[in-house]
Amino acid sequence: MSFDLALIRAAHQRIRPFIKRTPVLTSEALDELWGTRLFFKCENLQAAGAFKSRGACNAVFSLTDAEAANGVVTHSSGNHAAALARAAQLRGITAHIVMPANAPQSKIQNVGHYGGWITFCEANLAARETACARVAAQTGATIVHPFDDLRVAAGQGTATIEFLEDEPALDFILCPVGGGGLLCGTAVVAKARRPGIKVIGVEPALADDVAQSLRAGKRISIPTPATIADGLRTNCTGEKNFPIIQQYVDEVVTVSEEGIVAAMRELWEKLRIVIEPSAAVAYAAIREGKVNVAGRRTGIILTGGNVDLTTLPWMNP
């Protein structure tokens, strides 16, 4: 399978009935502040509150009926888990979700809401992978990895097809990087549609495995990062994703934890939308001067909006 625009277009056709076409928002106040036009693709307003619905739907609806009959399985405690449960429910099949026993109640409820079957395991990557493989062996379910799966990455890339339809003349496109599925899909679409565009990935400095990997020329694994951006706490970018990132991404920059919180609050105030910390990293890169956007029409992918509203990070003492 060649990971190209045609593949991602086909994914878009496949998932269109099951996802939202999310709006692109702008802010006069932010444009004035940065001396340019900023365009925000609001995947926090996507079904289940994150772009993950795109990749999950593409994976689930790519299965043959025979494969689908055995269901799907993944290990995730975050937005991919809920998105996969939702996609499976839409196809009428079973989603097995392996989660650490200490996962937050809200994440467990999200998966339960979509009828996912939860298998609890110990809270480390080895235990999660073992449990996932065991469920797959026992049930015949297809493993749908959160990012190291080209059907998933192709689904994530569909956001950028819509983005460039709505705003064709972008100079830059910025997106958060966790495992790299979104970044791959974004970069391949952006470069195919608009070769002069600059594609920039943004990581928390505490979770800079992709920046390290690009410098080293090979995938570097890091201990589980303690960043507030819980969607970006990956140890290592995907084996399938990394060569695509090397080929198509212009740059990966990093941002501080304080910068993430400040960016999150500023976007809540100025765009009047709810985004999670992971979604704020791209704008944090602008605020911290890691990317100079003055005079460049800049697209930013806001990835998710699932937060606990009981307390907010800028309220912590």
Place this chain on the structure above:
Amino acid sequence: MSFDLALIRAAHQRIRPFIKRTPVLTSEALDELWGTRLFFKCENLQAAGAFKSRGACNAVFSLTDAEAANGVVTHSSGNHAAALARAAQLRGITAHIVMPANAPQSKIQNVGHYGGWITFCEANLAARETACARVAAQTGATIVHPFDDLRVAAGQGTATIEFLEDEPALDFILCPVGGGGLLCGTAVVAKARRPGIKVIGVEPALADDVAQSLRAGKRISIPTPATIADGLRTNCTGEKNFPIIQQYVDEVVTVSEEGIVAAMRELWEKLRIVIEPSAAVAYAAIREGKVNVAGRRTGIILTGGNVDLTTLPWMNP
């Protein structure tokens, strides 16, 4: 001037370059909860964060050049003040804003951001009206009342032109009621475009002057209400608005303070957007069973998104 669809269409043409076409959002979770389809017209995502930009732009861009040269004046400490200052800035004229000396710093900054000239006065309606009349007399500025002005009400109605273009088959349309400008414009557009639609206004029970007025058959004035919905703290609906409300609005219902806070939080969580308390009253009416929407395609106008993010109402002890 006849207050009809043609007038509001003309307003839409006039203001289109200066406002945003706001998105209509939906939520699978809310639709499931209420057994119907709910459509939210997101005027919290409007320029300056509220539908008030529509009415203010229509008033300002309706002035002759001779009138405009003397500027505009209003008394308001809320979204209308910022919206009028913004509209005046766009036309390159002066906006005088009369505000109580105890207005929150954030509201003062909002007006200052758009270059409005602030005149402080005592914190009561008589002092505000006197100061406003004095500024008008001294400067020749045109008074733009926050709601009792048909140019303003016509501007507010333009949101419903867009809403029914995007979602033509609505059975109900719900909107918050303060002074009644938005409700007038909404009702006239909705009934002209779709005669069978039911138009429902929603007030905080603490600020039920319009519900009282409809029962009495005449405008009733109440003491300044202490509702958390600060945009709806009006004493009395507009003289020009009331007969239009009597003619076109099917019903006005009221909601509790607790209901407003709960509705606000639920919409932040499920729609993943920031709305202010005033914007939550229409959905609160559904939650409190004041309107039975089961099986009825229901449009809800979310009016504004200007809140202080330092604390949130559901966090108060």
